[in-house]
Amino acid sequence: MKTVKTQKKHTARAAAVVAATALALIATGCSSKAGGGDSGGAGTGADGVRTDKGVTDETIRIGALTDMTGVYASLGKSVTQAQQLYIDQINSDGGICGRKLELTVRDHGYDAGKAIPAYTELQPKVVGFVQFLGSPFVSAVKERIDGQHKVLVLPQAWSADLLGSEYIRVIGATYDVETVNAIDFLLKEGKIAEGDTIGHVYFEGDYGENALKGAEHAAQKAGLTLVEQKIKPTDEDMSAQVAAFKKAGVKAIVISAGPRQAASLVGVSAAAGLNVPIIGNNSAFAPQLLKTQAGPVLQKDYYVAASTLPIGSEEPEPARLARKYAEAYPDDILDNGVAAGWSAASVFGAALKQACDDKDLTREGVVKALTSMEDHDGGFGIRHDFSDPELPSTRESFILKPDGKTEGGLKVYREAEASKNAQAFSFEK
Numbered sequence: 001m002k003t004v005k006t007q008k009k010h011t012a013r014a015a016a017v018v019a020a021t022a023l024a025l026i027a028t029g030c031s032s033k034a035g036g037g038d039s040g041g042a043g044t045g046a047d048g049v050r051t052d053k054g055v056t057d058e059t060i061r062i063g064a065l066t067d068m069t070g071v072y073a074s075l076g077k078s079v080t081q082a083q084q085l086y087i088d089q090i091n092s093d094g095g096i097c098g099r100k101l102e103l104t105v106r107d108h109g110y111d112a113g114k115a116i117p118a119y120t121e122l123q124p125k126v127v128g129f130v131q132f133l134g135s136p137f138v139s140a141v142k143e144r145i146d147g148q149h150k151v152l153v154l155p156q157a158w159s160a161d162l163l164g165s166e167y168i169r170v171i172g173a174t175y176d177v178e179t180v181n182a183i184d185f186l187l188k189e190g191k192i193a194e195g196d197t198i199g200h201v202y203f204e205g206d207y208g209e210n211a212l213k214g215a216e217h218a219a220q221k222a223g224l225t226l227v228e229q230k231i232k233p234t235d236e237d238m239s240a241q242v243a244a245f246k247k248a249g250v251k252a253i254v255i256s257a258g259p260r261q262a263a264s265l266v267g268v269s270a271a272a273g274l275n276v277p278i279i280g281n282n283s284a285f286a287p288q289l290l291k292t293q294a295g296p297v298l299q300k301d302y303y304v305a306a307s308t309l310p311i312g313s314e315e316p317e318p319a320r321l322a323r324k325y326a327e328a329y330p331d332d333i334l335d336n337g338v339a340a341g342w343s344a345a346s347v348f349g350a351a352l353k354q355a356c357d358d359k360d361l362t363r364e365g366v367v368k369a370l371t372s373m374e375d376h377d378g379g380f381g382i383r384h385d386f387s388d389p390e391l392p393s394t395r396e397s398f399i400l401k402p403d404g405k406t407e408g409g410l411k412v413y414r415e416a417e418a419s420k421n422a423q424a425f426s427f428e429k
Helices: 013-030 073-092 112-125 135-140 142-149 175-188 206-222 239-248 259-271 287-291 295-301 316-328 336-357 363-371 420-424
Strands: 002-005 059-066 100-107 128-133 152-156 197-203 225-231 252-256 278-280 302-306 397-402 410-417
Touching: 059 073, 059 112, 073 100, 073 128, 073 152, 073 316, 073 336, 100 112, 112 128, 112 135, 128 135, 128 336, 128 363, 135 142, 135 152, 135 206, 152 336, 152 363, 175 206, 175 252, 175 278, 175 302, 175 397, 175 420, 197 206, 197 239, 206 225, 206 252, 206 420, 225 239, 239 259, 252 259, 259 278, 259 287, 259 295, 287 295, 295 302, 295 397, 316 336, 336 363
Parallel strands: 002 225, 059 100, 059 128, 128 152, 197 225, 197 252, 252 278, 278 302
Antiparallel strands: 302 397, 397 410
């Protein structure tokens, strides 16, 4: 593989700010009394179930750290509302272990200055986190999660940097594996061939740079030349990136960024006459894009790799969830954040049910219960194995395609599979 680095020394100021802020806040958080404000305490209830933080005889409190007002506000809202819907359903069915579930939400606005204090404030009060949106923030408190708190966290992020923790568990393929599947799809479909040049637009930081590892791996295996374009999350005009790709003669583009960047990329590419297939990671699409000027182009030759069936699927579980969500939130748009949020909640719920069967609703009991789940089927097309913390729960990816006639804006183009390169991919720290 030959690699062309067009922005080799691009600064990572955003990541540095996150890290610096996080370190300062962690130092402050660690100085407070451990265990203050616990909801529930260590002991055994009248029903013989062991409990500690976040669990009383009546309630199981679960935390969600999300973005309702920042760059991922649309995703955060969909994920959180779907998780509340799941909890409402469980409670209407009698709860778990005779206890009602309670979702406690904090909006961090995708800001380290809010995310780290929100974690510090909430962690003593919950049995675990069904959502923690933003891999930089999860990474910032990883040492405390693994050391002092030993609390289960299901991140709404798929960076391989989060692997290896018994307590932080990635649901779905990590960005690197997802990108390998995406490029192998382009090869298998004959959209690119050995020796071709492809472009990669990616966010600086955990998300984009983890995806880049997958792109480099896939390119090396297929003899492709990779043209890199690193961008900031605040960059929304992809004109410079398209110009670089056109000059390099790319035959396809991978985008590991957000929906706004994807919309600009496809629109500018079409205007420049760069009519090549473009494929994005699971975060690089939102159904709202179909109502913009980029909508018609997105429906031509744009694809999305993801580890869940789209919310518009006609399969029983997505179809049932779509109906329930529309009933509960009639004014809100259905998107794949609904599927992702519900799927994470179902994983957390399954772990709680197993922990109840084991008579151990302590934090360690819930983590042990999750680790025993080797074949979890949440009804969204992929079975998940949580037995090995060193690995993501799957290496499979669906390939989805934007479709304005489908609820949620995405339809299945190719069923879930893990390519040979994805199966062989090694997670190196």
